[in-house]
Amino acid sequence: MVEIDAGRQRRSDFLLRFRKSRNAVIGATLVALVVFVAIFAPLLVPHDYEHVDMFKVWAPPSAEHPFGNDALGRDILSRVLVGAQVSLLVAVAVLTITLTIGVTLGMCAAYFGGWTDTIIMRTVDIIFAFPELILAILVAAMMGPGLLTVIVSLSIVWWPGIARLTRALVLQLKNELYVSAAIACGSPPAKILIRHILPNIVAPLMVRASIGVGFIIMAEATLSFLGIGVQEPRPTWGGMIRDGLQTLRTDPYLVFYASLALAITIIGFNLLGDGLRDILDPRVRDR
């Protein structure tokens, strides 16, 4: 039998399938573009995004300002570029928090069962009973607007989904013989969960996280649109859409470009998520 390093083989296998999946490639390209813009926004902006110019209020696109100017004469292109920062920051923060909480609680619920399971999953059910955005708005309204509010409120509505998915995955894996073997050789629960179960649920969680980013960014934009999200002067796509809405008929550029940026980002993450699912889910693998 030929000796192959399993880790390396799995990686190259992954890359091969990744390149063959059009969704994954397009999605990854769009996501990479957005991430690049968010990181290097300060260097990419043609103008200071906070610079107010009363002579250019609602100016249409020009050579100097390719996307035009907003109600205060600020450069829309610069504001759209900088707006990527808030969206991604919120997405990364919410994902980190919800994955940590959701995976931990989901694993415990599935592995220990009994009361642990009941308490965790009933909490999840209660949060699920509220429409996601309504709950986020409720929390945001109680905490007052701001970046932290957005992150906390979206984390509260987003972790139960992760917990539920994790629990379902772990319930399946729990019956694997190698888990029984680990119990039989005296491994404590923490070791079984971290060494034997966690590595096997990473792939489906990645898919879920990737598709989830689309939801999180959309929700962040919604909160900002409603005025309970991130506040001025920091530009957010949701806030820009709100600002441009009153003059949509006469000066559509602000809404148009902010929406475009939002759409590209969300489509990028959704395509990446779909692509990853095609690649990582063994059930749809060989199609």
Add this chain to the structure above:
Amino acid sequence: MTAAAILELEGLTKDFPVGRNRRLRAVDDVSLAIAPGETLGIVGESGCGKTTLGRLAVRLIAPSAGTIRFEGRDISTLDEAAMRPLRQAMQIIFQDPYSSLNPRLNVERIIAEPLENFGMKRREIGPRVAELLTTVGLPADAAGRYPHAFSGGQRQRISIARALALNPKLLVCDEAVSALDVSVQAQILNLLADLRAELGLSLLFISHNLAVVRYLCHRIAVMYLGRIVELADTAALFAAPQHHYTAALLKAVPEPDPRDRSTSPPVEGDLPSPIDPPPGCVFHTRCPRAEARCRTEPPVLAPARNGGLVRCHFPVGALP
């Protein structure tokens, strides 16, 4: 039952809930004892409760009733945490050599896991793993490879190495060779026989293959629908089976005789559902000797003429 038994099962019963208010009795009132160094075989058809019995013996699952005593200590109600220190002395090998090894860990980490759990120092683990690999007949360079690089027989050797790592006193082999090719089966059986002699292991050897059980076991328990129907020394069981089910099983072993053209199956029909077992003797639906009494009155496990125990009103060879 002697007090010196390493494992003693008494009235062991395991129910699984199936749907509302219904249960499947996988193991029904099983009593057994295994002496140190002894190999006890459990044989029976698929679905007769052998595997459940094996998992009960090492307390991977909890019994519904009855007691499990390990070295005289009742372990039937201990929780997972309380069981952990005892795991050092009892190990299990599973049927499927593919799913019993985590594909993401290399062989060294697989075999090292029980050693880590019982506090072996890091620098002692490497040499011990190498020693175990030699014991089970795998090359030393196997340590760095992953399970997928091995054949079924080699994987089963890895499982055995992991099970032996802690020098257990009792090893449960749950169909440990059934998934392997016949030639590989022989290798693994010889390995188990050698190890048993070398390490003084007690084995609970679960299999549906009579030839395999005969080769390895001192005593054999025959299971049918969760119950033990016959328990006897290997030689006595093969020479003079007392239960009609045992007799039928022995008859079903193919003879290497081309002139023997008899094709009728020794036992007719299917295994009855353990959710709804037949009244009286559970075997009466398929028994060639069944009478009215068998349909109503369940027989008890009683001493038999071959020196063992049999659960039958009209044992083989008895006068009508």
